[in-house]
Amino acid sequence: MKNQIVIGIDVGGSHITAGIVDLEARKLQEKRLMRCPVDSKGEEKMILEQWCEAIVPLVPELGLESLRLGIAMPGPFDYDAGISFIGSTQDKYEALYGKNIKELLASKLGIKTSQIRFKNDAACFLQGELFAGSAQGFKRAIGMTLGTGAGTAFFHGTEAHDAARWGDSFKEGIAEQYFSSRWFLQKYHELTGKEIIGVRDLAELEDLPLKTAIFTEFGQNLGLFLSRFASEEEAEVVVLGGSITHSSDLFMAEVKSQVARECGNVSIRKSLLGEQAALIGAASCWYESIS
Template sequence: MSDKSEFILGVDIGGTHISAALVNKSTWKIVSNNVVRNHVFSQESAKSIFLSWADTINNCIKATALPINYIGIAMPGPFDYENGISLISGQSKYDALYQMNVKTPLAVLIGIPEKNIHFINDAAAFLQGEVFAQKLNTHERVLGITLGTGLGSAVWNKGDKSFDANLWDTPYENSIFEEYLVTRWFIRRFKELTELEVSGLKQIINEHTNNPAFSIICKEYASHLVDFLRFFSEKYNCTNFIIGGNIAKALPILLKDKQDQLNSFTIKTATLGEEAAIIGAAAQFS
């Protein structure tokens, strides 16, 4: 297709990664040979972060012969999506960007006008993509959760775009829900129980399933997640969930002893992976 308006660059920025791909606006599918992925050291300087983002985006643009005029970016919160200002602080990621307008330097580095760069919450973008991919758009409402370096929550209502439910900092136990449902909880809790340092849940599953602490962690995490499902479900009067993010891959292990408490929910695991957020980000220009 030669019409440049049929293609939009979609970008998914997480706590440790950035992925970019060309999205075909007529089909809302990714041009598969155009995906560029890179690791992001999100606790480094603002300059380092911007250069990492721009390098990935520019490499994706260079891989196509088409001129790219519009970029949609899925970004974790808290974030001023309208003005492109990061409000992330104290989450072990992007502290150097706190209260900084990230749209202006990014526009300069990639050569795209600021008005053509739109941001969307990553959880909302993920949910938007998954709802249509899994043909769940016949439901009146679907709730989305992303579990990774942060806790994302979003709501999709039939006939409307998904929005950020912004529940990450809801008070829970001795802190907030996010502190009990993300990667750093596994790291912290495993060290408390074993005095061992791990990088996250993946390492625990790969190396420590025989450790007595493993079953304790699974049960505790499952209880926290069930509490969050109940809270989210009651708040929006909905029992349909899509759960994604790196931790979601381990849900069969984490939730195997909680099936009786999950019967009241319809839970689907995300199928598109990073593609959901990329497509959802690009769909801002639909």
């Protein structure tokens, strides 16, 4: 059973989450979940130490020799070699630019580089949903995470890959301008002249007509974008995740209606695994090699 256990890790801009994933059961051991803050603007040594604060407490259960790490990492990144190309334009992890993170982390943990695998974070989200969530059984799928940014991924029957459609041309700008939390803040300010902290605050507004108008416009835009994305990838299912989907009851009907008109019978599903999707997806990159 031990060789079926992998540590799944999700590296974010402000925190790192690590958990033990049982690949046979396709489940995360929630009681052992580690979540630690990270100063992504810090120096290399500090960043690695903060990452290890989340990973090291989980190691004794597995032992160093049998340890396997699957890491969901934002790009740009050379996932096979383990080299980071995240630079100043991403406003995080500049200290790791050009460094071989696989070698640095392996040295820090006292393991071999062959015990570490990296995968794009958006691809890990979709892979997790395919492996143990709402997209199980589908042969062609796309996924999109909606939060501070917009992550996209596709699956054609083997493994999920980063689709990198955040920069796709859309309306008067690019996709990420319309499908991130910034859009909601800007739209609210445009309509009211006031500021709002986040999407959750907008969802809790008592001004129903205003709230409905903003979320309806978001849903219509998202439906248009997903229709094109799904059509080009010949997707059978679309999976949506990220913090904005916590308010999906306010826009999902518009998304489904738009996609139905443009693409017909494509299933639109909300993430079943939530934040666990990236962890399980990252760990599942070991599934074939150790099963």
